Amino acid sequence: MMKLMNIVRKDVRILLSDKKMLAILILMPIILMTILGSGLSSSFQSGTDFEQFNIGIVREYDVLSPQEALESISLVEGIDTQDIDFNIDEVIFDEVLKSEDIEKLFVSSEYLSRDSALEALENGEISSVVIFPESFLKDTYINMLTPFKQKIKIEIIVDPNQNIKSQIVIAVFSGFENYLNHMITAKSLFTETVIKSGMGYEALENLDKVYEAFEDKFESDINISYSNFEAKKMVNSMEYYSIAMLSMFILFTGGQGGRMMLEEKNQYTYQRMSVSGISKWQIFFGKFITVLIIGIVQVGIMIAYTSIVLKVNWGNLINVVVITICALLAVAGMGGMISAITLKTGNFKVANLMENFIFQIMAFLGGSFVPVEMLPNIFSKISYFTINGLALKAYLLNMQGYSILEYRSLLGILLGITALFISIGIAIMNQEKRWKNAEHYTPADA
Amino acid sequence: MTNLLKIRNLRKSYGNINAVDGIDFDVREGEIFGLLGPNGAGKSTVISMISTLFKPDSGDVLYNDKSIVENNRFIQSDLGIVPQDIALYPTLSGLQNLKFWGRNYGLKGRELDEKILGVSKIIGIEERLKDRVDKYSGGMKRRLNIGVALLHDPKILIMDEPTVGIDPQSRNHILETVKDLNKKGMTIIYTSHYMEEVEFLCDRVSIMDDGKIIATGTVDELIEIVGSTFNVVLEFNIVEEELVQMLKGLENVQSITIDGDSLILNVKENGILKAVVDKLNGSKYHVVSMDVEKPNLETVFLYLTGKALRD
Numbered sequence: 001m002m003k004l005m006n007i008v009r010k011d012v013r014i015l016l017s018d019k020k021m022l023a024i025l026i027l028m029p030i031i032l033m034t035i036l037g038s039g040l041s042s043s044f045q046s047g048t049d050f051e052q053f054n055i056g057i058v059r060e061y062d063v064l065s066p067q068e069a070l071e072s073i074s075l076v077e078g079i080d081t082q083d084i085d086f087n088i089d090e091v092i093f094d095e096v097l098k099s100e101d102i103e104k105l106f107v108s109s110e111y112l113s114r115d116s117a118l119e120a121l122e123n124g125e126i127s128s129v130v131i132f133p134e135s136f137l138k139d140t141y142i143n144m145l146t147p148f149k150q151k152i153k154i155e156i157i158v159d160p161n162q163n164i165k166s167q168i169v170i171a172v173f174s175g176f177e178n179y180l181n182h183m184i185t186a187k188s189l190f191t192e193t194v195i196k197s198g199m200g201y202e203a204l205e206n207l208d209k210v211y212e213a214f215e216d217k218f219e220s221d222i223n224i225s226y227s228n229f230e231a232k233k234m235v236n237s238m239e240y241y242s243i244a245m246l247s248m249f250i251l252f253t254g255g256q257g258g259r260m261m262l263e264e265k266n267q268y269t270y271q272r273m274s275v276s277g278i279s280k281w282q283i284f285f286g287k288f289i290t291v292l293i294i295g296i297v298q299v300g301i302m303i304a305y306t307s308i309v310l311k312v313n314w315g316n317l318i319n320v321v322v323i324t325i326c327a328l329l330a331v332a333g334m335g336g337m338i339s340a341i342t343l344k345t346g347n348f349k350v351a352n353l354m355e356n357f358i359f360q361i362m363a364f365l366g367g368s369f370v371p372v373e374m375l376p377n378i379f380s381k382i383s384y385f386t387i388n389g390l391a392l393k394a395y396l397l398n399m400q401g402y403s404i405l406e407y408r409s410l411l412g413i414l415l416g417i418t419a420l421f422i423s424i425g426i427a428i429m430n431q432e433k434r435w436k437n438a439e440h441y442t443p444a445d446a
Numbered sequence: 447m448t449n450l451l452k453i454r455n456l457r458k459s460y461g462n463i464n465a466v467d468g469i470d471f472d473v474r475e476g477e478i479f480g481l482l483g484p485n486g487a488g489k490s491t492v493i494s495m496i497s498t499l500f501k502p503d504s505g506d507v508l509y510n511d512k513s514i515v516e517n518n519r520f521i522q523s524d525l526g527i528v529p530q531d532i533a534l535y536p537t538l539s540g541l542q543n544l545k546f547w548g549r550n551y552g553l554k555g556r557e558l559d560e561k562i563l564g565v566s567k568i569i570g571i572e573e574r575l576k577d578r579v580d581k582y583s584g585g586m587k588r589r590l591n592i593g594v595a596l597l598h599d600p601k602i603l604i605m606d607e608p609t610v611g612i613d614p615q616s617r618n619h620i621l622e623t624v625k626d627l628n629k630k631g632m633t634i635i636y637t638s639h640y641m642e643e644v645e646f647l648c649d650r651v652s653i654m655d656d657g658k659i660i661a662t663g664t665v666d667e668l669i670e671i672v673g674s675t676f677n678v679v680l681e682f683n684i685v686e687e688e689l690v691q692m693l694k695g696l697e698n699v700q701s702i703t704i705d706g707d708s709l710i711l712n713v714k715e716n717g718i719l720k721a722v723v724d725k726l727n728g729s730k731y732h733v734v735s736m737d738v739e740k741p742n743l744e745t746v747f748l749y750l751t752g753k754a755l756r757d
Binding site for chain 2: 002003006009010013014017018267268269271272273274275276277278
């Protein structure tokens with residue numbers, strides 16, 4: 001154990017003495033977090049270039065005509081409901097949701113009950129649920145066609161993991177809310193004027209013309225409340241890219257670890273250690289632990305910077321530690337596997353391939369460049385096969401206030417990846433006899 | 447003196463190349479044993495097998511009559527190895543390197559500090575201990591490379607070409623260090639292709655060529671092999687095959703080696719110059735300069751292999 005710790009201490013010192021490498025592993029992600037977090041904040045609020053997504057609509061009210069809806073209300077004396085051809089239900093479903101512009105963004109499906117819609121939301125079939133209350137239709141007609149006002153609450157429940165899609169749904173229905181509120185305000189003013197001037201109920205027949213002419217904004221009587229299911233916090237761009245860059249740059253720490261065994265061999269210290277009685281396993285696990293330690297330093301600095309300077313709230317810190325350890329174990333396992341392959345092949349091609357190509361692909365697929373929800377749905381599934389994608393999801397969920405039990409499967413996959421990579425590394429190292437690792441024959445050496 | 451190491455019929459090949467081809471020799475306790483041979487002779491492969499880094503294809507290496515091929519632990523703690531290449535961490539300081547390697551041999555605390563102090567005095571780098579190794583000169587790196595091997599007071603020290611590519615001052619320092627260590631009782635195996643170093647240092651020498659030991663003995667015993675022969679180095683205005691053929695026929699000429707514009711004639715007796723002049727009289731070849739070398743290990747190698755040691 002002492003020899004192992006001696007190797008780790010030496011390896012950590014070597015890595016920390018490499019200023020160029022430190023700049024790549026620590027300084028670069030900090031700069032990128034800051035630039036991307038502030039530069040892309042607008043795209044987190046508006047959201048464009050999306051693949052069409054699904055939302056659920058729940059009509060808790062009975063579909064009635066204005067006449068049927070107002071029939072039961074005794075206070076509508078004097079209004080000739082037979083002439084009213086304004087159907088709010090048709091406006092919502094035929095004009096708003098079926099409009100060309102809206103259908104470019106999302107497709108709405110109707111659910112029979114709130115529970116079935118929420119189940120679909122939890123299963124990821126839809127990204128939001130819009131619930132119109134039981135009294136919606138009747139109250140809307142009262143608001144629009146009578147002198148009276150009723151408070152209406154439309155509920156929107158969103159998936160916090162689909163931040164940007166949720167923002168779109170909220171924006172669309174807020175627009176609809178404004179539209180209705182304008183109508184109600186227009187009605188109120190017009191009714192008041194008619195009553196004050198003694199024009200009689202006949203004047204109310206011109207109400208539809210008033211609606212068309214009215215555009216100013218007034219106090220709202222229709223309220224759309226939105227929340228994500230389980231009322232979780234939604235992340236902003238600074239928070240997202242703090243996580244995204246951290247998740248991506250820990251991969252490069254693993255890559256750096258992957259070079260260390262062959263570097264030892266190339267500078268003949270591997271051979272010297274072998275002769276001095278250090279086993280290949282002590283060297284192998286020394287690199288593994290070194291990557292883990294460097295990763296902890298790297299992540300610690302990034303979290304401290306983003307918390308203090310960028311004011312990012314990472315959520316439950318104990319969970320952050322657990323996620324970090326799971327992610328870094330996977331990264332160290334990957335480093336160990338690359339190390340073994342690199343040692344076996346005797347060149348840095350695999351390490352270079354990982355750093356210059358595979359990590360970039362993993363960064364993209366895992367959502368470190370752009371959120372995977374902005375990409376076709378298949379990318380969201382692929383992101384589960386990347387270390388950074390899994391870490392990113394876990395950090396995000398923790399940041400949003402989820403309990404660790406709710407994303408334990410992500411941590412389980414990370415630990416599974418660790419076991420897989422270490423097993424591959426051990427299998428490769430096992431094929432190599434001690435002297436095989438050390439031998440480096442050229443005729444000039446003989 | 448007892449035989450500390452016994453090398454028996456050791457073989458190692460790489461594909462079709464027989465790097466080491468069935469060699470036998472013994473290393474006695476307390477001696478400096480030299481392995482002399484040109485680059486590619488197989489010295490480093492032998493060293494790697496003795497230091498348990500390479501596994502031989504066949505044969506055995508016995509340390510205190512125990513096979514270290516079967517179990518390398520028999521020799522590990524008694525062995526210090528100075529590899530031909532600088533096996534140090536360039537971005538760490540000399541002190542950090544010494545501490546790391548010392549700890550690998552189980553040294554710690556005050557004992558480690560004292561060993562480091564002692565070794566750094568021996569190798570003469572006390573004042574630069576805290577500097578990074580990549581800031582050291584080639585000679586200082588070589589000396590630190592040796593220092594690392596001395597930390598745990600090994601009984602047997604293997605030095606593989608420890609003076610390659612360094613300045614004369616560092617070279618002399620290293621040679622003196624080797625002598626001093628041996629005086630204190632350390633057994634040393636020293637490989638080199640510099641015959642002067644081997645002549646200066648070694649009690650006994652094995653000469654290697656093409657993976658084989660071609661002679662073993664003290665320096666005097668080896669020189670006796672060539673008897674009264676010596677080398678005459680003749681520089682010509684032009685060297686051609688025709689010239690070599692003309693001189694080969696001269697009496698007492700054992701062998702001829704081409705060395706640039708010179709021919710090295712290994713001859714039995716004096717008087718060769720007159721014979722050469724007579725032979726070349728009237729030809730297009732003229733002697734530009736001449737040198738006579740006394741027999742040494744170079745002569746021995748030339749005599750035994752027909753090749754110059756530094757070919």
